[in-house]
Amino acid sequence: MARFAHLELPFLSNCFAGKLTMKENFFRSMTWLHTWVGLLVCWVLLLIFFAGTMSYYRHDISLWTKPELHQNVIQDYNASKVQSELSKAQSYLSQHANNARDWRINFPTDRKPYLSYSWQTQPEEGQRRGKFIEHVVMQEQDEVITDVRQSKGGNFFYRLHFDLHYMPAKIARWIVGFCSMFMLIALISGIVIHKRIFKDFFSFRRNKGSRSWLDAHNVSSVLALPYHLMITYTGLVTLMAMYMPWAAITAYDGDTKAFRQELKNRPAQVIPLGESAKTIQLTTLLPQINQLFDNKPIRQIVVTNPGDKNSRVSVYKDTGETVTDRRVATIFNAVDGTLLNKGLEPNSAAQNTHDTLIALHTGRFSGPLLRLFFFICGVMGCAMIATGTLLWANKIRQKQHKQINQGEKASFGLRLVEGLNLTFIAGLPLAASVFFYANRLLPIDMVNRAQWEANSFFIALTAIALVACFKRTLAVWRYVLALSGASLIAIPLLNALTSNSDLLSNINQAQWSLVGFDIMCVVIGLSILFARRKLLSQQLKQPTGRRAATRLKDPMVIQTTATTSKEA
Amino acid sequence: MMLSLLGFSYIAFGLLALAMFSHHREVLGKAPSDKQSRRLSITGWLGLALIYWGCTLDQGVAYGSIIYFGLLATSGLLVIMTLSYRAKFMPYAMTLSAIFSTTLFVIR
Structure with missing residues (x-):
């Protein structure tokens, strides 16, 4: 330390004057x-x-x-029923949500133990998103609950x-x-x-x-x-991408949206063509999905732009207790049913680390x-x-x-x-x-x-x-x-x-x-x-x-x- | 299985606490010898290691490691509660949880 003593830094001189060690x-x-x-x-x-x-x-x-949901809705995922549930869901949605921006069929999971159909209406002018509407299916499956009180619940x-x-x-x-x-x-x-x-x-x-x-x-x-x-x-x-955006800004020429899209492995937004086309019967995709998923439970099926020629079906697996927060979709063309994206997990160490860290924070995987x-x-x-x-x-x-x-x-x-x-x-x-x-x-x-x-x-x-x-x-x-x-x-x-x-x-x-x-x-x-x-x-x-x-x-x-x- | 591991980690932490001079005296009314102290602490640490092994064996490395820390925090809290509110009860609590955990472990 003596080497620096001549610098007369107040901090150091204090330290010597008070006979305090550095420690x-x-x-x-x-x-x-x-x-x-x-x-x-x-x-x-x-x-x-x-x-x-x-x-x-x-x-x-x-x-x-939401006490409206406390009776007769709690049910478990049942693989043998998925087929009938899916076909009912599709007919319900095409009846009630004809002009929606997307349809979501949410299967019961441990955390959200009920089957529900939800959809997003077409966004109004100047809005990025439309309104979300969710109807929960009763145990008898022929009735739905539409009148759920407005509440933010746990999301608050x-x-x-x-x-x-x-x-x-x-x-x-x-x-x-x-x-x-x-x-x-x-x-x-x-x-x-x-x-x-x-x-x-x-x-x-x-x-x-x-x-x-x-x-x-x-x-x-x-x-x-x-x-x-x-x-x-x-x-x-x-x-982190919000607090320190510079790497992404440099690499993507300021287009942070493109960065996020690639990060989350999401397909580019599907823009409707305006030509109508009949959406494929979703149940016909089931055998393929089950094969790809190894018969693991499905968490959610999303149909984007239903009824349009440019429409997609994205299927999400229930990842259960795996320590990851990744949502990789398996994507089909919603009109002819061709498989567009198998939804394989990208083999990147950085991405895996990121997903594991996020999973640790959210604890979504935990029993x-x-x-x-x-x-x-x-x-x-x-x-x-x-x-x-x-x-x-x-x-x-x-x-x-x-x-x-x-x-x-x-x-x-x-x-x-x-x-x-x-x-x-x-x-x-x-x-x-x-x-x-x-x-x-x-x-x-x-x-x-x-x-x-x-x-x-x-x-x-x-x-x-x-x-x-x-x-x-x-x-x-x-x-x-x-x-x-x-x-x-x-x-x-x-x-x-x-x-x-x-x-x-x-x-x-x-x-x-x-x-x-x-x-x-x-x-x-x-x-x-x-x-x-x-x-x-x-x-x-x-x-x-x-x-x-x-x-x-x-x-x-x-x-x-x-x-x-x-x-x- | 996890509940029985919770009981075991309660015991392991209990042993580690008993290895310390002041806690030993508080609980058992006499000071531990150096040898006793060392033995208790080795057993305690060994126990913690074994519990980690049990966690990963039962739940896989990823999930097991995470739940291990949860087990430790919870059982540590229980040990501290026992020590500060019912110190004399500590040996009985450890015996009880030994019986409880072993039963759970056997019948699982």
Whole structure:
């Protein structure tokens, strides 16, 4: 190092003056980085993590939010019935969706356990896409359900976790990308500053104030660390072509559309010729499809430009539990039935890597148990973010302990952080349950119903934010937690009262998505009430401390917490 | 099969925790000798390796590896819960999950 001493860099001279080794200095700057990078984006990140975690059960939530579909539609894929289902589908679609832009026949899969016909109407002038209409087939197969309430369902949470809301998707995705990048930095710097990863692996010392928050932060981070790294990194990968478009722009002369088309191995858009031609009977393609698919289940059949001379049939395989997110279509000419594209997987290492990474992020391939594990890890991610910011607030309040006791106001920064904590940590579960209540209680024929469901989510959050502007005491925390716990526990009751099935009848009919939804709500509600009780018992132990942080008297805290500012 | 592996990884993590001085004392009321400690930790790590092997054997390398991390996170969380709320119950919990997992493994 002496070689550089004459440069008189302030950073280096500080380092020598304070007799700090390079290593300590490095740790200190890493700690600084971890604290501030984490704090800056943590509430948006919490929202993203929360919504993303819910998205693992996106289809189950969607199903729950459409009680019209709860009876007589749940069915399994049955290879022997595909033929008759397909011919019925075609005649139904040609009757009801004559002038559509495309037809989609969706076979039941594990995640979307019902057969449905859907189509896209011709887009209106100036629009890129037409309207999507979906009719779900009843078990008897001669009837369809057309009157499904307007609801975004699970897609609301799915969209929320990368498109946010009330803003153009593009801006939202940039914000989300920015936050994810910060998250990645926070994770890596967190690993660096956590010197006792293995020694403290199982340590959770409860009822020790700030020490406990730090332990909880460490435990939730370390246990699911592979998951956290994976989800953050792959999250960035999902939108990498948007964040870093330059390679594609250079290689494709600015035509990023062409890049995406080649990346996803999609055929160029099929433009209708305007001459009508009869669409082939889809069932005649079945033997060929079964041979190509090795008799594996079909997930979806799409007919583009039905009734036009230039029309295609694309068939998608149900990829089941293979770890890939690729949708490669097997394509036929829809008029004469010639095979145009076998849909073989491209043999490119880069593409395979990309698809595997995306699959890891979305978890679409995962079975029920792995899905539950993903969900648990996601919850741990939320806990990691929440405990991190609570820890920060605790520590700062402790620093200002003396002034506050003398009757001074807490600093603006602290009040802001505590307010945001209350809003997001206690508010998000409440807002989600308000969303579910709105789904069942808003009038069915309300204008913009789906949007009002989403609005109710944000109204609940805003209400708590308003309360947080004036009061952030433990009492408010307990009140909000009690409310969200109780409302989540009452979800099965709500379901029983507002749909024609209930928990018991669903168990009887083996509709596990619905059963799972109800039980999950109760479990989460109970754990929220448990957290509330913990807050209560802590307060009783220290009757003088009205606020969370004033309870903390442990002198160890300052020495052991990650920030080493005191040492300086 | 996966549930039985969950039970086994609970035991493996339990052993690793018992290999640590403070947790051992908390659970069993006495400090472990160096030899004991080393033995416990070797068994624990071996167990984790075996569970990985079981996962890949049962579910294939790709799916098995992913679910392995899920198993570890969940069972680790359970061990931590036991240690911090019912430390003395730890040996019984491990015995119970040994019985449970072995039964599941045999009848599968």
